[in-house]
Amino acid sequence: MEEKPLISIVVPVYNVEQYVGKCLDSLLGQTLKDIEVICVDDCSTDASLSILNAYGKKDNRVKVITSSVNGKQGTARNIGIRAARAEYIGLVDSDDWVAETMYENLYEAARRENADVVVGNYAEYYSESDIRPQWNGEKGVLENGDRGERNRGIIARSPRIWTSIFKRKLFVDNGLFYPENLFYEDNAIGQALYCSAGKIVKVDKLCYFYRCNNVSTTRRYNDYRFFDRIETSKLYLENMKRLGFYSLYKQECDDVFFSLFYEATITGSLFHFDPPAKKYINLVKREICEIYPHFHLVSYLIRSKTSLFHKIVLALIGIDTDFGVLVCTALRRCKRLFTD
Numbered sequence: 593m594e595e596k597p598l599i600s601i602v603v604p605v606y607n608v609e610q611y612v613g614k615c616l617d618s619l620l621g622q623t624l625k626d627i628e629v630i631c632v633d634d635c636s637t638d639a640s641l642s643i644l645n646a647y648g649k650k651d652n653r654v655k656v657i658t659s660s661v662n663g664k665q666g667t668a669r670n671i672g673i674r675a676a677r678a679e680y681i682g683l684v685d686s687d688d689w690v691a692e693t694m695y696e697n698l699y700e701a702a703r704r705e706n707a708d709v710v711v712g713n714y715a716e717y718y719s720e721s722d723i724r725p726q727w728n729g730e731k732g733v734l735e736n737g738d739r740g741e742r743n744r745g746i747i748a749r750s751p752r753i754w755t756s757i758f759k760r761k762l763f764v765d766n767g768l769f770y771p772e773n774l775f776y777e778d779n780a781i782g783q784a785l786y787c788s789a790g791k792i793v794k795v796d797k798l799c800y801f802y803r804c805n806n807v808s809t810t811r812r813y814n815d816y817r818f819f820d821r822i823e824t825s826k827l828y829l830e831n832m833k834r835l836g837f838y839s840l841y842k843q844e845c846d847d848v849f850f851s852l853f854y855e856a857t858i859t860g861s862l863f864h865f866d867p868p869a870k871k872y873i874n875l876v877k878r879e880i881c882e883i884y885p886h887f888h889l890v891s892y893l894i895r896s897k898t899s900l901f902h903k904i905v906l907a908l909i910g911i912d913t914d915f916g917v918l919v920c921t922a923l924r925r926c927k928r929l930f931t932d
Contacts, residue, residue, distance in 0.1 A: 596677045596678055596679075597626050597627050597628040597653070597677060597678045598624065598626045598627060598678055598679070598680065598699055599624065599626075599627045599628075599678050599680045599681070599682055599695050599698075599699055599757060600627070600628050600630055600672075600675075600676030600677060600678040600680070600681050600682070600760070601619055601627055601628070601629050601630065601681075601682040601683075601684055601695070602630050602632070602668075602669055602672030602673060602676065602681060602682070602683050602684070603615065603616075603619070603629060603630065603631045603632070603672070603684050603685075603686050604632050604634060604665045604668030604669050604672070604685070604686060605631055605632060605633045605634060605636060605640050605641075605644060605668070605686045606633070606634040606635070606636050606640070606662070606664075606665075606668070606686075607636050607637060607638045607640060608636075608638075608640055608686045608687050609636075609638045609639040609640050609643060610687075611686065611687040611688075611803065612640055612643055612644070612686045612687070613643060613647075614689050615684065615685075615686050615687065615688060615689050616629065616631075616643075616644075616647050616654070617689075618689035618690045618691075618692065619684065619689075619690065620647070620651055620653065620654070621692050622690075622692060622693075622694065622695050622696065623692055623693050623695075623696045624695040624696035624699055627653060627678075627695060628653050628654075628655055628676075628677065628678065629653055629654045629655065630655045630657065630672040630675055630676060631644045631647075631648075631654060631655065631656050631657070631686075632657045632658075632659055632668035632669070632671045632672045633656065633657070633658045633659065633668075634659050634662055634663065634664065634665070634667065634668045635658075635659060635661065635662040640686075641656075641658065644656045655675070657671055657672070657675060659671060663772045663773050664772065664773055664774060664775060664777070665685075665770070665775075665777055666769075666770030666771050666772045666773070666774060666777040667770075667772040667773065669683060669770050669777070670769045670770050670772065673760070673763050673764075673769065676760055678760065679759060679760060680699065680702060680757045680758065680759060680760065681757065681758050681759075681760050681763070682695060682698075682754075682756070682757045682758075683753055683754045684754055684800075685754060685802075687803045688754070688800065688801055688802050688803050689801050689803075690799060690800050690801065691797075691798060691799050691800070691801075693797070693799075694712060694799035694800065695757070697712065697795050697797055697799065698710040698712055698756070698757045698795060698799070699757065701793045701795050702757060702793070705791060705793045706791065707789075707790075707791045707792060707793040708758065708759045708762060708788075708789035708790045708791055708792065709756055709757070709758050709759070709762070709785075709786060709789040709791075709792045709793070710756060710757050710792070710793045710794075710795060711728065711729050711734060711751045711755055711756045711792065711793070711794050711795065712728070712755045712756065712795050712797060712798075712799030712800060713725065713726075713728050713755065713795075713796060713797060713798050713799055713800075714726055714728055714752060714754075714755045714798070714799060714800035714801065714802055715798055715800075715801055715802070716802050716804045717801045717802060717803050717804060717805065718804050718805050719805060723801070725798065726802075727749075728751045728752055728755055729746075729749075729750070729751035729794055730745070730794075731794040731796060733745035733746070734746070734751070734792045734793070734794045735792065735793060735794060740840065740841075742792070743786075743787045743837065743840070743841060744841055744844055746783060746786045746787055747783055747787070747837075747841055747844040747845060747848055748844060748847075748848075750782055750783045750786050751786065752778075752800075752802075753778050753782050753785070754800060754802075755799060755800045758785060758789075759789075762785055762788050762789060763785070766784070766785075766788050766835060767834075768781045768784055768785055768788070768831065769781070771823065771824055771827050774820040774823055774824055775817045775818075775820040775821075775824075776820050776821040776824045777824060779821060779824040779825060779827075779828050779852055780824040780827035780828050780831060781827075781828075781831060783828070783832070783837075783848070784828075784831040784832055784835055784837065787832075787835070787837050788835065813864055813865075813866075814864070814865055814866065815864075816869075818860055818864060818865075819857065819869075819872050821852060821853075821856060821857065821860075822853060822857060822872070822875070822876065822879075824852075825849060825852040825853035826853070826883075828848070828849065828852065829845065829849050829883075832845045846884075847892075847895060847896070850880070850892050850896075851896070851898075853876060853879075853880065854876050854880050854892075854906075855896070855898060855902065855906060857872055857873070857876045858873050858876065858877075858905070858906060858909055859902055859905060859906075861873045862905065862909075862917065862920050862921075862924075863924070867921075868917045868920070868921065870913055870914070870917055873909060873913050873917070874913055877909070877910075877913065889906065889907070889910040890907075893906060893907060905920055908920065
């Protein structure tokens with residue numbers, strides 16, 4: 593039988609003909625050679641699939657799978673995770689790329705420490721002259737021997753999934769697969785994955801380059817896929833409850849849910865849409881009271897670490913949607929007037 597690779601790297605692919613070559617070159621150029629690269633094409637309409645097939649013919653470590661439906665990144669990642677043969681899984685977006693020693697560094701730490709998860713660092717890439725290293729978890733928090741304190745730190749601020757390797761069993765044994773046909777899919781399972789791990793190790797080396805100079809889902813204006821976050825936030829809460837983390841870390845989980853579901857939706861509706869998306873503001877205002885019958889906005893704002901400006905915005909919207917939108921729209925126009 594064919595020997596299992598050390599790491600399976602799952603790459604969801606959809607209409608990225610401009611970027612996918614660089615991504616695959618960085619993976620096939622890894623100093624850790626014993627890997628498989630599982631590329632799942634999500635019904636691309638450009639030349640992406642042809643590019644994948646060409647790489648597959650040149651290097652038998654590349655496995656190309658074509659999805660029968662366009663189910664977004666969640667579907668493609670789930671297909672790849674289920675097909676993975678290695679003990680450890682890495683996840684890479686097809687418009688990003690990685691440092692050549694990334695998986696050697698992460699795998700060596702995993703074997704040395706018998707870790708379930710190993711986390712590396714990343715940088716946001718805007719141009720060759722503008723590469724910005726980012727925070728991605730503190731070593732002291734992630735490696736804290738007190739699992740309760742570790743998980744509280746992770747819930748407050750978890751690392752990015754694509755900077756890490758995970759034992760495959762964390763996905764399978766905990767039923768932590770991605771939501772399908774939705775964007776913002778990482779929100780649903782990320783914290784639950786890290787909290788489910790026995791041992792986590794942090795490698796303080798730059799491993800991953802996150803491309804910010806393309807037009808991604810999170811940077812489009814007037815894109816109503818933004819509101820997929822409403823559903824993935826609910827799935828986050830479901831997973832944390834199902835796996836028992838909510839009962840242990842209720843306040844921390846509630847604060848994350850309020851931030852993802854309520855705060856981000858309202859501020860996004862105001863500042864990423866013209867005219868503001870009042871329908872979704874009213875939706876989350878209504879649903880937050882259904883999910884939390886005793887929800888008190890003031891109590892949340894006191895605890896929240898968001899900016900003072902956002903607190904004022906949320907307070908105004910909480911008083912009255914139309915009034916809040918009117919004031920915030922006027923403030924935005926004044927800001928434009930002074931910056932133009």
